[in-house]
Structures are given as C-alpha cells and as structure tokens.
Amino acid sequence: MVSPYIEQILKARVYDVAIESPLEHAPRLSQRIDNHVLLKREDLQPVFSFKLRGAYNRIAKLSDSAAQRGVVCASAGNHAQGVALAARRRAIQAVIVMPRTTPQIKIDAVNALGGEVVLHGDDYDSAFEHALGFVRDRNMVFVHPFDDPDVIAGQGTIAVEIARQTGGNLDAVFVPVGGGGLIAGVSVYLKYLYPGIRIIGVEPEDAAGMYESLKAGRRVTLERVGLFADGVAVKRVGEETFDLCRAHVDEIILLDNDEICAAIQDVFEDTRSIVEPAGALAVAGLKKMAAREHWHGKRVAAITSGANINFDRLRHVAERADLGGEREALLAVSIPEQPGSFRQFCEILGRRSITEFNYRYESETAAHVFVSFSLARGRGEKDSVMQTLRGAGYTVTDMSDNEMAKLHVRYMIGGRARGIRDELLYRFEFPERPGALLKFLDAVGSRWNISLFHYRNQGTDYGRVLAGIQVPAEERAEFLQHLNELHYEYADETANPAYRMFLGA
Numbered sequence: 001m002v003s004p005y006i007e008q009i010l011k012a013r014v015y016d017v018a019i020e021s022p023l024e025h026a027p028r029l030s031q032r033i034d035n036h037v038l039l040k041r042e043d044l045q046p047v048f049s050f051k052l053r054g055a056y057n058r059i060a061k062l063s064d065s066a067a068q069r070g071v072v073c074a075s076a077g078n079h080a081q082g083v084a085l086a087a088r089r090r091a092i093q094a095v096i097v098m099p100r101t102t103p104q105i106k107i108d109a110v111n112a113l114g115g116e117v118v119l120h121g122d123d124y125d126s127a128f129e130h131a132l133g134f135v136r137d138r139n140m141v142f143v144h145p146f147d148d149p150d151v152i153a154g155q156g157t158i159a160v161e162i163a164r165q166t167g168g169n170l171d172a173v174f175v176p177v178g179g180g181g182l183i184a185g186v187s188v189y190l191k192y193l194y195p196g197i198r199i200i201g202v203e204p205e206d207a208a209g210m211y212e213s214l215k216a217g218r219r220v221t222l223e224r225v226g227l228f229a230d231g232v233a234v235k236r237v238g239e240e241t242f243d244l245c246r247a248h249v250d251e252i253i254l255l256d257n258d259e260i261c262a263a264i265q266d267v268f269e270d271t272r273s274i275v276e277p278a279g280a281l282a283v284a285g286l287k288k289m290a291a292r293e294h295w296h297g298k299r300v301a302a303i304t305s306g307a308n309i310n311f312d313r314l315r316h317v318a319e320r321a322d323l324g325g326e327r328e329a330l331l332a333v334s335i336p337e338q339p340g341s342f343r344q345f346c347e348i349l350g351r352r353s354i355t356e357f358n359y360r361y362e363s364e365t366a367a368h369v370f371v372s373f374s375l376a377r378g379r380g381e382k383d384s385v386m387q388t389l390r391g392a393g394y395t396v397t398d399m400s401d402n403e404m405a406k407l408h409v410r411y412m413i414g415g416r417a418r419g420i421r422d423e424l425l426y427r428f429e430f431p432e433r434p435g436a437l438l439k440f441l442d443a444v445g446s447r448w449n450i451s452l453f454h455y456r457n458q459g460t461d462y463g464r465v466l467a468g469i470q471v472p473a474e475e476r477a478e479f480l481q482h483l484n485e486l487h488y489e490y491a492d493e494t495a496n497p498a499y500r501m502f503l504g505a
Contacts, residue, residue, distance in 0.1 A: 005188045005244075008149060009156035013060040014053040017085055018045055021158075023165040023301065026270040029283070033290050038170075038301040039267065039283070040162060043275050047081035047109070049231075049306035050158060051145070054181055055082030057154030058143050059090055067092050072140040074098075074131040076124055076230045077106030078306050079145035084115030095140065097131040099123050101227065101431055103310035122431045123225075125235055146181030147238025156185025162301060163193055172198040174289070174302040176281035177210045177252065178232030180241025182305065187248035201245065201252040202285030204229045204260065204277075209237045210245060211252040224489070228257045231278030231306055253285045258324030258406075260284050265321040267304060276309040277317075322374065323400055328355055329382040330372040330406065332501050334395040336365065348388055349373060356410060368501055370399075370410060397497050405498040408466040422472050423451050424479075425499050428465045429489040443486050448479060452503065466493070468503070 021044055026037040042050035059071060070093035073083045080096040087094030096115040098107060101122055110117050120130040134140045144151060162173065173190060175183040187199040203211055206226030213219045219242050225233045237245075260277045263284035267275050282302035290298070309317075322328035335345050349371070358370040375381045382400070389396045399405040404427055452468025471479045483490055493499055 003188055003192065005149070005153060005156065005185070006192055008153035009160060009185060009189050012053070012057045012150075012153045012157050014057055014154050014157050016060070017056045017089060018053050018157075020161050021045065021050075023162065024271065026266075028270050029266050029287075033287060034296045035290055035298045035300055037283075037286065038166070038299070039271065040158065040301055040303040041271075041273075042158065043273060043279050043304045043307035047078070047085055047113075048308050049078035049081065049279075050155060050182060050303070051078040051306070052082035052085055053157055054146075054148075054151035054154035054185075055079060055143060056086040056089070058148060058150040059083070059086040059092075061150055062090075062141060066141055070094065070138070070140045071143050072097065072131050072134040072138075073143045073145065074124060074127040075145055076102050076127075076233065077109070077308055078231055079143075080106065080110045080115065080117075081113060081308075083143050084110050084113035088114045093140075095131075095134055097127045097134075099127050101230075103230070103308075103313075105310045106308055109308070123227075123235075124233065144238075146179030146184075146234075147240050148181075149240065152181050152185045152188075152240065152244070154185070155182045156189045158182070158303065159186040159189035162186075163190065166299075166301070168194040168197065169299060170194070170197050170301055171295075171298040172200055172286075172289070172300045174200045174202055174282040174286045174300065176232055176278055176303065176305050177201040177203045177237075177245075178207075178278070179234045180210055180237045180245055182303070183210075183249060184238075184241040184244035186303070188244050191248045198250045199248060200285060200289060201249050202281040203232060203252060203254055204281070205254045205256050207233050208252070208254055209234050210242070211254055213237055213242055214246060214249075214252060226257070229260060229277035229281060231276060231308075232281065253289055255281065255284045255288065256324070258320045259288065260324065261317045261320040262322070262325030262327075263287065264317050265325065273307060274309060274314070275304050275307045277313075279304050279306040279309075281305070320406065322355070323406065326378040326382075327375050328372055328400075329375055329385070330356075330399040330402075330410065331370075331386065331389075332397040332399050332405070332498065333369045333371065333389060334366055334501070335369060336393070344392065345369065345389070345394065348392060349385070352385075358410070370502065372410070397501070399498060402496070402498055404466065404493050404496050407464060409498045409502055420451055420470070422470045423468045423494075423504070424471050424476075425452065425466070425468050425493045425496070425504070426483075427491045427493050428467065430463050430465075443488075447482075448475075 021041045024039045026039050030037045072095040074097045084094050094115045096110050097118045100119045121127050135142045177183050183201045221236045227233050263280035286302045353374040356372040386396050449470040451470050
C-alpha cells in the first residue's frame with residue numbers, strides 16, 4: 001500500500017521560500033574515510049535551516065479564515081525562523097515562544113523576520129506549554145515543529161531532491177533527529193522509491209529520544225536533554241514521527257559532543273561553512289558508522305541541517321574538535337624531579353605539534369605535566385606515545401576522554417593548596433541566564449567554605465562550574481541533602497584522577 005505521505009510530499013508547497021539545496025561532494029572527508037561522501041546543504045536555505053520547508057507548507061495550506069487568526073509556535077530557533085518567514089510571506093501575525101536559554105543570534109533572526117518573540121521557561125517543553133495558551137486564549141493556529149503531517153511532508157521534499165540528484169545511487173542517508181519530523185519525511189519517501197537505501201538517524205547521547213523510544217517500542221520522555229546541539233534537544237519525540245520512524249528507519253546512532261565538534265570542523269574544511277552542532281550530527285554519524293562497519297567505497301549522503309550557531313560557541317567547538325576527531329591527545333604525566341627528566345620527556349614527544357603544555361613542580365621527587373599534542377595517525381599514535389613514556393618510567397594517564405579534565409582542569413593547572421582539609425570537589429551545571437551564577441554562589445557558599453572555584457563560559461545554554469568545598473565528615477550527609485534541594489545537576493569529582501594529580505590535597 002502506498003503511503004499517503006508520498007502524494008503529500010510531492011504536492012508540498014515549499015519553493016515559494018526554499019531553494020533546492022545542492023548535494024555537494026566532500027572531497028577531503030571522502031578521501032580520509034575512503035567513501036564517497038555527499039553533503040545535502042540545507043544550511044544554505046534562506047534562514048540557514050531546513051525548518052522553513054515544513055513551516056511554510058503548513059502555513060501555506062491554511063484557509064484564509066484560519067490564517068487571519070495568526071499562528072503561534074514554540075521553538076529554540078530554527079523552526080521559529082521558518083514560521084516567522086512563512087507568516088511574513090502570507091502577511092499574518094506570528095507569535096514565537098522561545099526558551100529563555102535560546103542563543104541571542106536566533107532571537108535576533110526571528111525579530112528581523114517580523115515575528116513577535118515571547119521568552120518563557122528554560123527548555124522547549126516549557127515554551128511549548130506556554131504557546132498552547134495562545135491557542136486557547138487568542139484562538140491562534142499552532143504550528144508544530146515536527147509532529148504534523150504538513151510539516152513532515154514539507155521536510156520530505158528534501159528526499160525528493162536527493163532522489164533526483166542521485167537517481168537513487170546511494171548506499172545510505174544520514175539524518176539528524178530531534179522530534180523526528182525531518183527523518184520521518186525523508187525515510188518514508190526514500191524507502192518507497194529505493195528500499196535498499198539505508199536510512200540512519202543520528203542523535204546526541206544526551207538527547208536520544210528517538211533511540212530510546214524505538215528501543216522501548218513506545219515513546220518515552222527523557223528526564224533532561226543536553227543543549228549543546230540545541231536544534232535537536234527534544235525530551236519527547238512526536239507520535240506520528242515515531243510511527244513513521246519505526247516503519248522506515250534502519251538504525252539510530254548516538255554521538256558525544258566531541259564527535260559533533262569534529263564533524264563541524266570536517267564540514268568547514270570541505271565547504272568553508274560553519275554548521276551548528278545539530279547541523280553536523282549527520283556527518284558525525286556517517287563517520288562513526290563507516291568506521292564501525294569498516295565501509296570502503298560506499299556512496300553516502302548526510303544532511304547538514306542548519307548553520308545557526310552563536311559565535312561564542314565556536315571557541316568551545318574549536319577546542320574540542322581535534323579531540324573528537326582523534327587528531328589530538330590530552331595526557332597527564334608524572335615525571336621524576338631530577339636533572340634531565342624533563343628534557344627526556346620532551347625528547348620522547350619529539351617533533352609532534354604541542355597544542356598545550358602545563359608543567360608543575362610537585363615535590364622534591366616528582367613533577368606533573370599536563371600536555372596535549374596533535375596526532376597524525378589517530379588513536380594508534382597516542383597509544384604508541386603512551387607506551388613509550390611508560391617504558392621510560394613515567395606514570396601516564398590518558399585524559400582525552402575525561403570530561404572534567406577537558407572542561408576545567410586543563411585551564412586551571414596551578415598546584416595544590418597545602419594543608420587544606422575536608423575538601424570535596426563537585427562539578428555543577430545550571431541554566432545560563434542573568435543572575436544564575438550569583439544565585440549558585442549564594443546557595444552553595446552560604447554555609448560551607450568554597451576552597452576552589454572555576455567557571456568558564458562555553459558559549460552554550462548551561463553554565464559549568466567546578467567547585468572545591470570544605471565539608472567536615474560529620475556534615476557531609478547534611479551537605480548532600482542541601483545539594484539535592486538546590487536542583488542543580490551535579491557530579492562528585494573528588495575521586496577524579498585529574499583532581500588527585502593536579503589540585504587535590
């Protein structure tokens with residue numbers, strides 16, 4: 001039986017505002033992974049995202065009477081711009097409810113398109129509930145970002161273009177997944193025409209709503225989602241999109257943030273364009289799948305879904321891209337404090353490009369080095385360097401996958417506080433909004449002494465703090481109860497080897 005979506009996709013109205021995006025060969029990435037990689041450049045759309053396709057198709061199909069009531073949506077940014085553009089095209093009112101954590105670049109873009117921005121809540125779900133109030137109170141039409149047949153059909157026009165641009169000569173298509181509207185539309189169309197093409201969804205590990213739902217056989221609601229890839233940060237996927245994905249998607253693959261950063265760099269090196277984290281998901285997933293399955297000579301496509309990235313976030317992306325792409329190693333090394341040992345250590349590293357180097361005198365017998373260096377041959381080269389160092393008598397700890405070391409410790413190497421007692425170390429996260437840091441300090445530091453503190457703005461929606469707090473043993477149960485009442489995400493890092501080696505008592 002032919003899905004009704006095939007006709008809906010073919011009749012979708014998108015090209016009043018959207019372009020047929022190019023499908024470009026990525027020569028550098030193709031050569032590096034020994035597969036023919038094609039990039040579907042949805043980041044080149046007028047609002048720098050595919051989202052205007054579905055939003056416009058939905059709004060274009062409204063009756064005149066419905067359209068005059070105005071439209072409302074909830075969005076972290078890309079869908080919001082699509083709705084605002086479509087509403088301006090149709091000369092109707094658009095209210096856009098956005099979380100307060102939305103990057104300013106996306107707020108400014110919606111304002112520039114004539115949308116009325118309302119900031120509410122700290123996440124999409126809070127904004128969604130507030131947007132429904134406009135439907136109830138002002139009888140506006142709600143434009144769902146993904147769980148709507150017209151929206152799904154609009155996104156499905158990307159598959160029509162891919163089919164025409166390749167003639168179906170593809171082994172796999174990789175698609176970023178948030179609520180599921182894009183992959184639902186793409187998969188239902190491509191699987192109808194070319195059932196042999198594998199459709200692979202890609203999600204962040206900390207926002208794996210579709211992965212967990214397909215695994216459970218039903219839609220699940222995530223307790224929280226990471227916001228680095230804010231374009232796919234959805235706690236609960238759509239009902240319609242879940243059913244379509246269950247029927248047509250072959251697999252969902254998960255990624256960490258460093259792998260996403262590496263893919264942003266990959267896209268830049270081939271296109272000289274900078275996509276947002278969600279826009280790089282498909283490329284990162286393609287690389288991971290090709291390595292896992294030992295693919296060679298495959299013809300594969302990845303949808304680069306958006307390029308709405310705030311400039312501050314680029315610093316974090318640049319710092320983590322080489323680690324995520326296994327082009328950089330981060331090591332902590334203990335060396336004997338004796339003549340010639342430091343020189344011997346440098347000789348072992350040889351002519352490798354050092355990207356960071358911190359040396360700290362520890363005692364009369366030992367010193368610590370925190371070093372990062374470029375890799376020409378990936379993990380194998382790192383393992384070889386570590387083996388050589390250990391063979392020379394050094395104690396080596398690989399910090400390349402240690403989140404606290406990468407996020408905080410590498411920027412605050414400075415030694416230990418001599419004689420400090422009862423110190424615990426915690427890593428905290430809190431929504432990055434005005435006053436949040438002061439509120440955190442007031443809450444945590446009102447009774448127990450803060451003995452270490454490191455905060456660094458990463459250009460993301462959540463602030464991250466590393467704090468040493470002096471808590472006597474008899475007060476620790478009370479302290480933990482206090483932390484839980486604050487409702488901040490936290491992790492105990494007291495036993496972390498990066499802390500033990502460089503900062504701890």
